[in-house]
Amino acid sequence: MADTTQGTDTPSPQPVSVPDKPVLEGLEERLSRQWREDGTYAFNRDTTRADVYSIDTPPPTASGSLHVGHMFSYTQTDVMARFKRMRGANVFYPMGWDDNGLPTERRVQNYYGVRCDPSVPYDADYRPPAEPAKNQRDFDAVSRKNFIELCEELAVEDELVFENLFSTLGLSVDWDLTYRTIDDTSRAVSQRAFLENLKAGDAYLAEAPTLWDVTFRTAVAQAELEDREQAGAYHRIAFHAPDGSQIHIETTRPELLPACVALVAHPDDERYKPLFGTTVTSPLFDVEVEIKAHPLAKPDKGSGIAMICTFGDLTDVTWWRELQLPTRAVVGRDGRLRAEAPEWIATERARENYGQLAGKTIFSAKEAVVALLRESGDLEGEPKKIMHPVNFYEKGDKPLEVVTSRQWYIRNGGRDAGKREALIERGRQIDFHPAFMRSRYENWIEGLNGDWLVSRQRFFGVPVPVWYRLDGDGEPEYEDPIIPALESLPVDPAADPAPGFEETARNQPGGFIGDSDVLDTWATSSLTPQIVGGWARDEDLFAKVFPFDLRPQGHDIIRTWLFSTAVRADALQDSVPWKHAALSGWILDPDRKKMSKSKGNVVVPTDVLEQFGADAVRYWAASAKLGADTAYEVNQMKIGRRLAIKLLNASKFVLNLGVTEASIGSGALDRVSNALDISLLAQLRTVTEQATAAFEKYDYARALQLTESFFWTFTDDYVELVKDRAYGDPDDTATQSVQTALATTLDALLRLFAPFLPFATEEVWSWWREGSVHQAAWPGAEALTALPHTADAGVLTSVALALGGIRKAKSEAKVKQRTEVERAVVTASAAQAGQIRAGLADLLAAGNARDLQVVDGDGAVSVSDVELVPQPAE
Numbered sequence: 001m002a003d004t005t006q007g008t009d010t011p012s013p014q015p016v017s018v019p020d021k022p023v024l025e026g027l028e029e030r031l032s033r034q035w036r037e038d039g040t041y042a043f044n045r046d047t048t049r050a051d052v053y054s055i056d057t058p059p060p061t062a063s064g065s066l067h068v069g070h071m072f073s074y075t076q077t078d079v080m081a082r083f084k085r086m087r088g089a090n091v092f093y094p095m096g097w098d099d100n101g102l103p104t105e106r107r108v109q110n111y112y113g114v115r116c117d118p119s120v121p122y123d124a125d126y127r128p129p130a131e132p133a134k135n136q137r138d139f140d141a142v143s144r145k146n147f148i149e150l151c152e153e154l155a156v157e158d159e160l161v162f163e164n165l166f167s168t169l170g171l172s173v174d175w176d177l178t179y180r181t182i183d184d185t186s187r188a189v190s191q192r193a194f195l196e197n198l199k200a201g202d203a204y205l206a207e208a209p210t211l212w213d214v215t216f217r218t219a220v221a222q223a224e225l226e227d228r229e230q231a232g233a234y235h236r237i238a239f240h241a242p243d244g245s246q247i248h249i250e251t252t253r254p255e256l257l258p259a260c261v262a263l264v265a266h267p268d269d270e271r272y273k274p275l276f277g278t279t280v281t282s283p284l285f286d287v288e289v290e291i292k293a294h295p296l297a298k299p300d301k302g303s304g305i306a307m308i309c310t311f312g313d314l315t316d317v318t319w320w321r322e323l324q325l326p327t328r329a330v331v332g333r334d335g336r337l338r339a340e341a342p343e344w345i346a347t348e349r350a351r352e353n354y355g356q357l358a359g360k361t362i363f364s365a366k367e368a369v370v371a372l373l374r375e376s377g378d379l380e381g382e383p384k385k386i387m388h389p390v391n392f393y394e395k396g397d398k399p400l401e402v403v404t405s406r407q408w409y410i411r412n413g414g415r416d417a418g419k420r421e422a423l424i425e426r427g428r429q430i431d432f433h434p435a436f437m438r439s440r441y442e443n444w445i446e447g448l449n450g451d452w453l454v455s456r457q458r459f460f461g462v463p464v465p466v467w468y469r470l471d472g473d474g475e476p477e478y479e480d481p482i483i484p485a486l487e488s489l490p491v492d493p494a495a496d497p498a499p500g501f502e503e504t505a506r507n508q509p510g511g512f513i514g515d516s517d518v519l520d521t522w523a524t525s526s527l528t529p530q531i532v533g534g535w536a537r538d539e540d541l542f543a544k545v546f547p548f549d550l551r552p553q554g555h556d557i558i559r560t561w562l563f564s565t566a567v568r569a570d571a572l573q574d575s576v577p578w579k580h581a582a583l584s585g586w587i588l589d590p591d592r593k594k595m596s597k598s599k600g601n602v603v604v605p606t607d608v609l610e611q612f613g614a615d616a617v618r619y620w621a622a623s624a625k626l627g628a629d630t631a632y633e634v635n636q637m638k639i640g641r642r643l644a645i646k647l648l649n650a651s652k653f654v655l656n657l658g659v660t661e662a663s664i665g666s667g668a669l670d671r672v673s674n675a676l677d678i679s680l681l682a683q684l685r686t687v688t689e690q691a692t693a694a695f696e697k698y699d700y701a702r703a704l705q706l707t708e709s710f711f712w713t714f715t716d717d718y719v720e721l722v723k724d725r726a727y728g729d730p731d732d733t734a735t736q737s738v739q740t741a742l743a744t745t746l747d748a749l750l751r752l753f754a755p756f757l758p759f760a761t762e763e764v765w766s767w768w769r770e771g772s773v774h775q776a777a778w779p780g781a782e783a784l785t786a787l788p789h790t791a792d793a794g795v796l797t798s799v800a801l802a803l804g805g806i807r808k809a810k811s812e813a814k815v816k817q818r819t820e821v822e823r824a825v826v827t828a829s830a831a832q833a834g835q836i837r838a839g840l841a842d843l844l845a846a847g848n849a850r851d852l853q854v855v856d857g858d859g860a861v862s863v864s865d866v867e868l869v870p871q872p873a874e
Contacts, residue, residue: 014661016768022648024613024641027759032167040772041085041172043092047544053089054545055081056529056578057173058553058561059096059181061103062158067602068632069595070162071169071609073584075621077552078171079700080582082755084549085172086778092545094177094532095166099155100186101521102216102395105460107158108151114140116147116459118494118516144492147460148182155180165605170614170758172774179532181524182462187490189531190524191465193572194410194454195483198466202411202571203454205478209310209317210453212403213393214335218457219407220393220400221520222414222450223560230390230399233383234302237373239263239280239289247280247291248380250302252388254373255337255365256309258285258345258354261325265305267293272305282307283378284369285350292323311402313391314449331401333457337365362401406478408455408464408517412567414448426566429576433698434627437555437583441566444559452567454523461518465491467498474509482512486536526564529577548578555583555627582698585629595632603632615757616640622756625701643708644760647753650715651764654742657726661768663743669786673733674725675838677741678787679795680718683710684745685784686793691752692778700755707752714745717800724845748779798832798861799839805863806847813868820869821849827857827864836861 035041055077060070085091109115113132122143128150133139142150166173179186197203211220235254238246249263260282265272275291282289289307296315297306308319310327319325330338341354353372357365373379391400413420424442432438455464466481482498484491493514497503505511524531529548534541547569553561562581569577587595595602608617612634619640624630672678687710694702719742726742728735747769754761754773765773806824810817826836833856836843844852850869 014768014770016655016660018652018655018767022652022763024615024644024648024760027763028168028170028609028614031759031762032170035172035772035774036167036175038772040774041091041093041174043174043177044090045541045544047090049544051088051090052092052544052549053081053084054092054533054548054550055094056532056548056551056565057094057096059098059179059525059528060162061101062097062099062155062162066161066165066605067587067595068605068608069587070165071605071617072587072621072624072630073552073554074166074171075169075618076584076624076626076700077550077582078169078173079618079622079755080550080552080695080698081172082758082774083695083700083703083778085774086751086754086776088777091172091174092177092548093173094179095163095171095173095175096179096181096528096532097155097159097162098181098521098525099151099158100180100182100461100524102458104151104155104182105458108147108154108460109136109139111154112140112150113138114142114147114150116144117141118144118459118463118492120146122146122495143495144459144463145495151182151460152180165609168609168614169605170618172758177532181521181528181531184490185537186524186527186531187462189527189535189537190462190519191484191489191491192486192536193527193530193568194519194523195465195486196572197410198481198483200571203408204411205406205408205481207404207406209320209402210405210407211314211391211393211400212333212405213396213398213400214333215396215398216393216458217333219405219453219455220396221453221522222448223452223522223564224394225391225400226394227389228392229387231385232388232390233385235370235373235383236303236380237283237307238378238380239282239307241278241280247275247305248303249305249307251307251312252386253309253312253366254369255357255362256312256330257282257307257369258287258337258342258357259309259311259328259330260285260287260289260307261310261320261328262289262308262323263291263305264294264297264308264319264323265291266297266299267295269297269299269304271299283376284353284372285345286347287328287344287350292319292325294319294323310404313402317402318449327404329404331362331403333403333405335398335401336361362399407453408519409451410454410523410567410571412448412452412563413445414450414452420445420448423563423566423570426570426576430566430578431580433580433582434625437558437581437627440555440558441563444563452520452564454520455517456520457516458518461521462490462524463492463494464515464517464519465489465493466515467493467501467512468515469498470507470509470511470513472509474507476513481515522560522564525561526568529565529569530572535572546573546577547575550580550582551578552582552584555585558583580698583627585624585627588629588631590631592631594629608637612637612641613644613759615644615760618756618758619643619704622704623701626698640757643711644757646715647711647749647757647760648764650711650719651746651750651767653719654746655768657739657742658730659739659743659746659768661743663739664747668740668744669784671733671736671740672744672787674737674741674842675792675795676718676721676799676842677737678791679793679797679835679839680714680741680745681784681787682791682793683713683796684748685781685787688748688752688779688784689781692781703752704756707749707756711749711753713796713800714749717803718745718796721796721799721803721839721842721846725842744784751776751779792835792838794832795835795838798828798835799843801832801861802826802828802836802843802852802863803846805861806843806849806866809863809866810868813866815868815871818848819871821847821852822867822869823851823853824849824866825864826852826854826861827859828854828861829858830856832861833857 112128468476691703
């Protein structure tokens with residue numbers, strides 16, 4: 001919890017100890033260790049929900065590569081966590097590690113030389129080979145449980161790398177609040193949530209057309225798709241009507257001719273209206289198909305009439321479903337055409353033609369079909385080359401196919417208008433930052449064309465926690481799955497016997513089989529609030545943190561992580577998962593291209609941290625607004641480093657003027673009597689109000705900008721103006737006034753900068769204050785209410801302009817700034833002239849001037865008629 005002691009409360013005496021040469025180097029290691037040892041950021045469980053600010057931290061893929069994007073987005077979350085902590089919140093700030101997915105599976109396979117095979121029994125004494133085999137086919141086959149154990153073993157090493165990076169970066173995470181998305185707890189939570197969904201009717205098993213990656217041999221959900229521009233060609237192919245006429249279609253998938261179930265055209269297309277309801281015969285395969293009408297057909301695409309195959313793409317699926325067409329699938333899960341001619345290809349000629357395609361890959365089958373069409377005369381002209389978007393699995397390298405398979409789904413509104421509207425309404429209960437990102441959430445929901453496919457045909461992952469009885473013939477009874485007791489979770493149906501059965505009954509008639517699939521990684525990642533919050537395990541904690549206050553994440557995974565989490569919380573808790581969603585942008589390279597490992601334009605963060613320091617990197621990250629794609633900008637980091645160094649040096653200067661903790665505290669503002677000092681504190685009050693308001697709107701970048709601008713005013717203008725007075729007699733009221741203003745401002749600036757520059761501010765704080773600045777209260781403008789009602793914030797601005805004019809005149813005269821001014825005229829508007837007169841004594845001292853005549857005039861502040869005291873000849 002933050003120390004609620006304001007900077008103006010009576011402090012305990014603390015001796016000032018300022019190093020001779022303050023430096024940034026070494027602060028990260030020393031202070032990170034100190035914070036960990038002191039429990040500076042520890043969550044206090046003895047709390048109430050009203051006092052908690054809970055963060056659903058994104059769990060990074062620990063097996064992945066470190067890149068600057070990690071520093072960028074996690075810093076943006078951290079500045080908010082630090083602000084909320086200083087505002088008095090009990091911040092629940094965990095860290096998870098996402099080790100459930102293909103990146104981890106591949107890393108474990110290649111690192112240890114093993115592959116996961118759920119049919120292999122668990123070996124408690126298994127150890128991987130000292131050196132992995134060179135060929136993957138020679139890798140050790142191990143049980144899923146052994147594979148997960150190896151994953152967790154390797155994850156410890158990977159996670160230490162990330163933890164070191166994040167600690168060096170200054171993340172104020174409570175490192176006692178960590179989890180893994182594949183550990184026992186996460187698997188149990190994921191399986192329990194699935195079973196709760198199943199019980200409520202939100203999860204169901206169905207045989208349906210499914211997007212399929214032939215490389216990974218797994219089903220793919222709509223959210224995992226990406227379009228890639230690919231070279232293709234339109235093939236103009238003739239279908240034959242009973243009267244001998246021809247109907248030409250144009251297709252990029254001629255290899256699917258044996259899977260054709262109908263032709264389709266738009267209902268209003270006058271060319272084809274007379275043909276609706278009639279039949280034609282497919283070339284090569286002699287299959288009779290009907291000509292149908294459907295509004296999705298595009299009259300201006302190709303010949304205006306298309307063939308419907310089961311299945312070429314998702315539009316085929318829509319036509320198949322809505323027109324109630326038969327299923328004639330020829331592409332298998334291995335991406336090859338069926339080895340035997342299907343029953344609907346019946347003529348001798350057709351079966352001979354199919355024989356030339358049987359068992360071929362999609363590419364080879366296409367070449368064979370085109371050759372056969374040329375030979376038969378059913379291909380008109382040459383194929384027309386095109387570039388067109390093709391569906392890919394986001395991690396795949398071959399176009400997706402659509403195959404029919406039995407899969408598990410969770411209802412997400414894709415096939416239910418009522419649920420779709422309910423989830424859109426859930427989104428409206430979440431504050432999106434920036435607000436326009438909500439439209440991406442709503443647009444995604446409105447564009448769904450099916451429920452969420454959550455089963456995957458992979459070996460590694462969270463197993464689908466069900467078994468199926470086998471009837472007397474050994475056939476599975478899919479409609480009545482066997483489910484485990486909740487207290488037995490996590491389970492692995494591939495290794496554990498079904499409840500009520502012995503292992504010997506596996507795969508036996510009258511016995512059981514285990515579901516061999518695993519859950520989509522998003523099906524577990526969508527439960528991060530439930531996993532880290534203690535759902536179904538620690539209801540006291542869950543009640544104190546849920547719904548979470550903040551979900552920070554990238555804007556590119558709104559459709560996956562954000563939406564899927566909303567789906568689960570809606571079904572499981574009848575609630576939103578969090579109150580706020582903060583969406584970070586992408587990191588762009590100098591050419592404004594997204595940084596990614598595949599493009600080879602990523603930057604290793606450890607190098608950047610070593611070169612510039614954590615505070616500099618945080619400055620760059622925090623300068624970018626939420627949702628904004630930001631260039632990787634070294635110059636911005638250089639500015640941040642200069643700012644941190646200036647903070648050290650300016651603080652050293654102020655504290656060496658005799659400022660101490662006793663210069664602030666209860667009643668201290670009563671000692672502020674000088675108009676320039678009062679003006680500084682009036683500006684500080686405004687900056688504090690505005691920075692606080694910006695932070696409350698999650699506009700931390702604005703808060704940084706305001707604080708930084710005021711800081712430079714403080715160091716470049718105010719400190720320069722008051723140097724002489726600050727060195728005066730400590731008992732003099734003028735000296736007491738300036739020292740109180742200096743101390744009050746330094747105290748507030750350290751707090752204002754603390755979320756952004758945690759290392760430099762903590763270092764300075766330790767020179768003259770007890771405890772940690774990160775447990776101190778955020779500066780409140782109300783602490784400065786004791787300022788006189790006549791406080792004029794413009795005095796400092798006007799006097800600084802006049803000083804700038806005097807210095808400019810000296811520069812133009814090519815003399816040193818310490819050269820004495822005999823006399824000069826300062827002209828300003830009546831209001832500004834009055835402000836300058838109020839600070840004239842400090843202006844005379846700072847400008848080293850004997851006489852300054854301040855006159856009322858029009859326009860901006862100007863200095864003229866400058867007479868310099870003649871300098872003795874050297």
